[in-house]
Amino acid sequence: xxxxxxxxxxxxVYDKLSKTYDIWGKLAETRARNRAIELAEIADGQKILxxxxxxxxxxxxxxxxxxxxxxxxxxxxRGMLQKAEKRxxxxxxxxxxxxxxxxFHLEEEDGRFDLLVNNYMFxxxxxxxxxxxxxxxxxxxxxxxxxxxxxxxAGESIGSGIYSLIYRLSPKAFGGCRGVKLKDKLHANGFExxxxxxxxxxxxxxxxxxxxx
Numbered sequence: 001x002x003x004x005x006x007x008x009x010x011x012x013v014y015d016k017l018s019k020t021y022d023i024w025g026k027l028a029e030t031r032a033r034n035r036a037i038e039l040a041e042i043a044d045g046q047k048i049l050x051x052x053x054x055x056x057x058x059x060x061x062x063x064x065x066x067x068x069x070x071x072x073x074x075x076x077x078r079g080m081l082q083k084a085e086k087r088x089x090x091x092x093x094x095x096x097x098x099x100x101x102x103x104f105h106l107e108e109e110d111g112r113f114d115l116l117v118n119n120y121m122f123x124x125x126x127x128x129x130x131x132x133x134x135x136x137x138x139x140x141x142x143x144x145x146x147x148x149x150x151x152x153x154a155g156e157s158i159g160s161g162i163y164s165l166i167y168r169l170s171p172k173a174f175g176g177c178r179g180v181k182l183k184d185k186l187h188a189n190g191f192e193x194x195x196x197x198x199x200x201x202x203x204x205x206x207x208x209x210x211x212x213x
Contacts, residue, residue: 001164001167001168001178001179002126002127003124003125003126003127003176003178004167004171004176004178005124005171005172005176007124007125007126007129009176010076010077010124010176011076011077011078013172013175013176014054014075014076014077014079014080014175015077015078015079015080016079017079017080017175018055018077018079018080018082018083019079021054021055021080021083022055022057022083024174025054025055025057026057027201027202028201028202028204029057029119029120029150029201029204029206030057030201031199031200031201031206032150032199032201032206032207032208033057033058033061033119033150034061035197035199035208036058036117036119036148036149036150036208037058037061037062037065039148039195039208039210040062040115040117040146040148040210042062042065042066042115043065043066044065044066044067044068044069045066045068045069046066046069046070046114046115047069047070047112047113047114047115048062048066048069048070048071048072048113048114048115048116048117049072049073049074049106049108049112049113049115049116049117049140050062050071050072050073050074050116050117050118050119051074051075051101051103051106051116051117051118051121051137052074052075052076052103052118052119052120052121053073053074053075053080053081053084053098054075054077054080054083054084054119054120055080055083055084055087056073056083056084056085056087056088056098057087058117058119059071059073059084059087059088059096059098060087060088060091062117063088063091063094063095063096064091064094067091067093067094067095068095069095070095070113071094071095071096071097072096072097072098072099072108073096073097073098073099074098074099074100074101074102074103074106075098075100075101076100076101076102076103078100081098081099081100084098085098103118103121103133103136104129104132104133104136105136106136106137106139106140108140109140110139110140111139111140111141111142111143112140112142113140113141113142113145114141114142114145114146115145115146115147115148116137116140116141116145116146116147116148117148118137118147118148118149118150119149119150120150120151120152120175120177120206121151122149122151122180122182123151123152123153123176123177123178123179123180124175124176124177127180130182130185131185131188131189134185134186134189134191135189138189138190138191138213141213142213143213144212144213145212145213146210146211146212147186147191147209147210147211147212147213148208148209148210149182149186149207149208149209149211150206150207150208150209151180151182151206151207151209152177152178152179152180152204152205152206153179153180153181153198153205153206153207154179154180154181154205155179155200155203155205156198156200156205157200157205159203160200160203160204160205162203163177163179163203163204163205164178164179179205181207182207182209183196183209186209186211190213191211191212191213192211192212192213193209193210193211194210194211194212195208195209195210196208196209197209
């Protein structure tokens with residue numbers, strides 16, 4: 001399915017969702033997010049960027065594992081970033097920066113990052129706009145740098161199709177997410193896909209991808 005929520009409306013949608021997003025994030029996304037952190041194999045001292053950091057559920061884990069490195073988290077929703085700031089404020093003796101940012105135009109220098117993490121964003125993006133973002137991701141990654149993606153994907157087991165049905169009826173009900181598969185897009189944009197795993201929690205289908213520049 002094509003994206004049905006315009007990009008111009010996404011910040012407002014997620015500002016509203018920020019108040020309750022953690023409930024959904026923990027109930028339906030934890031398994032996929034934890035697997036993404038495992039695949040990232042984070043080592044302290046790395047330079048890491050998370051795009052669409054949300055309320056910081058994943059970023060918290062990244063910063064804990066990379067306290068002496070560079071940790072930058074960006075999001076287009078100020079409401080989500082406020083939640084992330086509160087969460088990250090619980091940590092001490094760590095380095096991190098949270099800021100408003102747009103995946104289409106990252107304000108970062110070329111080849112800076114060892115790792116780029118992106119959770120549940122491409123499932124909001126129109127197919128014809130994905131290439132622009134992947135070019136930006138490739139630009140800011142070092143040669144050989146890792147890209148970790150988590151997306152809502154097409155359901156593969158009983159019950160998982162309910163979310164696609166809900167999307168057809170009300171696209172904004174789950175923040176505008178619909179099922180996508182990014183493997184072919186990554187190949188087309190010069191990434192080497194190392195692994196693509198299917199993960200389901202609360203019948204919610206996710207894909208977890210590890211790719212390299």
